[in-house]
Amino acid sequence: MLKIKKELLEKIKSQAEKDYPYETCGIMIGKEEDGIRVVYELLAVENANKERKNDRYEINPKDYMKAERYADEKGLQIVGIYHSHPDHPDMASKTDEERAFEYLSYIIVSVQKGKAVSFRSFELLDKKMVEEKVIVET
Template identity: 35%
Template structure:
């Protein structure tokens, strides 16, 4: 059975706006909410600066300081840091080999496929026990 991730319409719209605003570069951000057995509920999104040196059209990087701030934010606001959102400009919303190398267990990875005018697809992924990405069932309300 697929794991489920619920994202509010407002948060999803915020993510999509961010991806379109930085096109043709990849955007990146953290999302927060609550998790229970096999399900996550995303209630907040925090866009980040892509700190990747060089070509940001193909890669994103999270500054370690931003990660520390995100962990602190989650603790002080009684939410969980649930994962990373990023865009794939002109590419499908499926994880790349680079995404797999950077991934950590538990986090969800919401990826949006975007072109200059619109979001084409949004999908969420999580590492399984074999250290491979498995798609999560993404719902919005």
């Protein structure tokens, strides 16, 4: 289960619209509280996939390491990754599933014709992406 403030979710959607028609991506920083991943901050990162930015995202390992250090300095951790699916549904793809890590949440935003229309969050359980409940705090 994932908990995120509405303002942070709106930032993800806004970034996804801004980066359309390419996939956007970023890292969610927070901590686990009573079995729930709670997002405190977002770190937007550049999509490092140069060949297929319209249907693939890639986070540069240096950006991921910077995020880990940043989170550690604040007593937090990486709790998830977000990205968009331009002109595709907010479902985890086979590629998303193959590249996912357990113990992280994955928000996927569907952006249709430049407008963020929906989102879902997934987690990897037994090598399968499974939709998880999202609590949006106001």
